[in-house]
Amino acid sequence: QLQLVESGGGLVQPGGSLRLSCAASGFTLNYAAIGWFRQAPGKEREGVSCITRGNNTIYGGSVKGRFTISRDNAKNTVYLQMNSLKPEDTAVYYCAVSRWDYVCSLNNQQGYAYWGQGTQVTVSS
Numbered sequence: 498q499l500q501l502v503e504s505g506g507g508l509v510q511p512g513g514s515l516r517l518s519c520a521a522s523g524f525t526l527n528y529a530a531i532g533w534f535r536q537a538p539g540k541e542r543e544g545v546s547c548i549t550r551g552n553n554t555i556y557g558g559s560v561k562g563r564f565t566i567s568r569d570n571a572k573n574t575v576y577l578q579m580n581s582l583k584p585e586d587t588a589v590y591y592c593a594v595s596r597w598d599y600v601c602s603l604n605n606q607q608g609y610a611y612w613g614q615g616t617q618v619t620v621s622s
Contacts (some may be wrong), residue, residue, distance in 0.1 A: 499524040499611050503592050506616030509582055517577040517616060519592030524611075527570040530595035532602075532609055533577045535588035535618075544603025546577060547595070555601055559585070582620045589615040 505517040519531060532547035546556045546566040554566050565578040575592060593609035595601060602608055 498522075499594070501592055501594065501611055501613035503590060503613045503616040506590060506618045508619045508621065510622050511583060511620055513582050513620070514578070514580045515582065515618060517579065517590055517592075517618070519575040519577075519613060521573050521594075524594070526568065526573050526575055526594075528598055530598055530601045531566075531568070531575045532593045532595060533566060533575075533590060534593060534603075534606065535586075535590045536615075537585075537588040540588075542591070542606065544606070545590070547601035547603060548575065549595075549601045550598040553601065555603060557603055579618070582618075584620045587618060587620050589617050591615045 500522045502520050530549040533545040534542050535545050536542040548554045548566045563581045568575045592613050594611040596608050596610045
């Protein structure tokens with residue numbers, strides 16, 4: 498049974514950093530495109546970043562230059578390194594497995610078949 502577990506969230510001051518992890522069981526992330534999404538209170542879930550099976554990456558405009566997505570195949574884990582965090586980055590962050598290995602989209606959430614339970618990131622002084 499496929500399961501995704503996000504971790505690494507927490508409370509951080511503006512300008513700080515966090516690294517989120519998305520670990521999988523029952524599934525090999527190495528062969529999948531993985532996306533990170535977030536949902537802030539009262540807002541719709543939005544795409545943050547994704548990485549294809551070929552390790553091509555895309556980023557949402559609000560995080561480009563600050564966030565970096567990567568994968569560690571040996572650990573079956575995908576990471577989201579978040580630097581220069583801002584209060585508007587506060588949200589629950591989710592990882593998800595794309596239905597297509599080599600296709601990555603931040604706008605088509607229907608294209609993701611499996612989702613984790615989320616990890617809370619709070620950026621506040």
